[in-house]
Amino acid sequence: MFTKGQATTIKSLQEKKYRQKTGLFLVEGEKSVVETLNSDFEIKNLLVTKPFFTKYLKLIKDKKVIYEIVEQGEIEKVTSLESNNSALAIVKQKIIPDLEIKGDEIVLALDNIRDAGNFGTIIRIADWYGIKKIIASIGTVDMYNPKVISSTKGSFTRVEVYYADLPKLLSKTKIPTFGAYMTGESVHTLKFPKNGILIMGNESNGISHDFDKLISQKVTIPSYGQTLEKNGRAESLNVAIATALIVDNWKRSQNSG
Amino acid sequence: MFTKGQATTIKSLQEKKYRQKTGLFLVEGEKSVVETLNSDFEIKNLLVTKPFFTKYLKLIKDKKVIYEIVEQGEIEKVTSLESNNSALAIVKQKIIPDLEIKGDEIVLALDNIRDAGNFGTIIRIADWYGIKKIIASIGTVDMYNPKVISSTKGSFTRVEVYYADLPKLLSKTKIPTFGAYMTGESVHTLKFPKNGILIMGNESNGISHDFDKLISQKVTIPSYGQTLEKNGRAESLNVAIATALIVDNWKRSQNSG
Numbered sequence: 001m002f003t004k005g006q007a008t009t010i011k012s013l014q015e016k017k018y019r020q021k022t023g024l025f026l027v028e029g030e031k032s033v034v035e036t037l038n039s040d041f042e043i044k045n046l047l048v049t050k051p052f053f054t055k056y057l058k059l060i061k062d063k064k065v066i067y068e069i070v071e072q073g074e075i076e077k078v079t080s081l082e083s084n085n086s087a088l089a090i091v092k093q094k095i096i097p098d099l100e101i102k103g104d105e106i107v108l109a110l111d112n113i114r115d116a117g118n119f120g121t122i123i124r125i126a127d128w129y130g131i132k133k134i135i136a137s138i139g140t141v142d143m144y145n146p147k148v149i150s151s152t153k154g155s156f157t158r159v160e161v162y163y164a165d166l167p168k169l170l171s172k173t174k175i176p177t178f179g180a181y182m183t184g185e186s187v188h189t190l191k192f193p194k195n196g197i198l199i200m201g202n203e204s205n206g207i208s209h210d211f212d213k214l215i216s217q218k219v220t221i222p223s224y225g226q227t228l229e230k231n232g233r234a235e236s237l238n239v240a241i242a243t244a245l246i247v248d249n250w251k252r253s254q255n256s257g
Numbered sequence: 258m259f260t261k262g263q264a265t266t267i268k269s270l271q272e273k274k275y276r277q278k279t280g281l282f283l284v285e286g287e288k289s290v291v292e293t294l295n296s297d298f299e300i301k302n303l304l305v306t307k308p309f310f311t312k313y314l315k316l317i318k319d320k321k322v323i324y325e326i327v328e329q330g331e332i333e334k335v336t337s338l339e340s341n342n343s344a345l346a347i348v349k350q351k352i353i354p355d356l357e358i359k360g361d362e363i364v365l366a367l368d369n370i371r372d373a374g375n376f377g378t379i380i381r382i383a384d385w386y387g388i389k390k391i392i393a394s395i396g397t398v399d400m401y402n403p404k405v406i407s408s409t410k411g412s413f414t415r416v417e418v419y420y421a422d423l424p425k426l427l428s429k430t431k432i433p434t435f436g437a438y439m440t441g442e443s444v445h446t447l448k449f450p451k452n453g454i455l456i457m458g459n460e461s462n463g464i465s466h467d468f469d470k471l472i473s474q475k476v477t478i479p480s481y482g483q484t485l486e487k488n489g490r491a492e493s494l495n496v497a498i499a500t501a502l503i504v505d506n507w508k509r510s511q512n513s514g
Binding site for chain 1: 498506
């Protein structure tokens with residue numbers, strides 16, 4: 001049984017204002033909490049159900065974390081997830097080192113991604129492809145939003161997110177920049193370099209015009225829908241899907257010689 | 258102002274039981290309703306706000322559809338979307354021809370996809386890549402679920418979904434079958450044929466063992482995460498993302514000779 005004060009703290013961490021004030025955030029559900037226990041994130045407080053505790057006893061003890069065994073119903077009362085029968089952690093936000101891009105590194109840059117699920121999924125994709133750094137424009141949703149965190153399926157522990165004035169940052173870099181557009185060179189034929197920055201645009205508006213002069217290469221994902229039919233074809237792909245497709249083609253182009 | 262009876266009908270169409278009984282389904286929001294007006298789906302009833310009506314006057318008149326202009330608040334009361342300030346249509350389910358697979362056609366087969374958003378996104382991806390047919394196992398979520406329909410962003414008008422006893426159907430086909438697994442031939446190096454069936458598995462369990470002897474070729478999406486690090490890497494990709502990646506590589510492999 002945890003206190004009313006704890007419940008209030010947890011609920012308030014669903015709001016960005018309170019996360020910024022405290023430097024804390026929520027990690028919810030079995031998979032995400034286990035990944036956090038395995039990471040170097042500092043857990044301030046851990047609420048677990050008895051089955052979760054039994055299953056991960058060693059991990060919890062090794063991490064030397066302050067934990068409390070509670071009823072599932074108590075977690076359900078405060079979680080932001082639709083259901084949570086396992087665990088919830090209050091975690092300290094990490095201070096990441098200054099951004100530095102290596103010579104063989106792909107970095108993602110996000111211009112105003114607004115949907116928390118999309119952002120979380122992009123972090124998970126980055127992790128799959130070994131991308132370690134994401135630069136997010138100031139207008140991008142907060143990475144510590146509980147829905148972003150849960151959508152990453154634990155990948156937030158391995159990918160660093162930098163918030164920055166993106167056009168300003170890109171105007172100073174010498175690294176080649178690639179932007180996802182509806183028109184551009186096909187990712188099926190483009191030979192990508194070893195390192196570069198891939199810019200993905202907002203869900204509704206794409207990449208903003210602030211970037212017009214900052215993109216070295218526009219790229220596009222070829223579509224195969226029959227445009228001749230009277231009722232058209234799919235007009236676009238979801239931004240997370242598009243990110244996966246471009247990064248995958250980037251990697252494939254490097255392997256093919 | 259529409260009647261209480263209409264409101265009840267709309268609400269009930271959020272349930273599969275009632276959709277099956279009536280052969281109707283809901284299409285909600287500007288983009289989806291416009292795509293439906295442009296398709297050969299039969300609209301039984303259309304509720305529109307004044308701004309939507311003004312914007313799409315010609316389209317509505319041309320389709321000769323029964324429409325009613327209502328206040329935004331009335332649509333909000335019955336819509337399954339988080340918000341809907343434009344239009345809602347009650348649409349007749351379409352009878353599709355018997356399944357027939359052509360010699361140059363890629364067909365998707367879904368084994369027990371449970372998440373409506375994933376299914377809708379897969380339909381949208383199919384549309385992008387010119388895939389016209391999806392075979393869904395009996396356990397797959399209903400394609401007329403309002404969340405499936407809204408996630409397709411209108412692509413449901415161009416992709417036909419067949420529900421079938423999938424293992425039985427595959428046991429009879431001579432078309433090459435490809436299954437998405439965590440281990441298999443890399444999609445970056447495999448040369449795909451002109452036609453084939455791509456089987457994608459359930460979100461949690463992957464492709465069920467019923468298919469073990471029915472897959473001609475296991476395929477996998479290469480991961481580049483550093484498995485040597487102590488805290489691992491992303492273990493999987495979302496099923497819609499994986500579908501997009503495999504189909505994209507399929508198409509790319511055909512183009513490259």
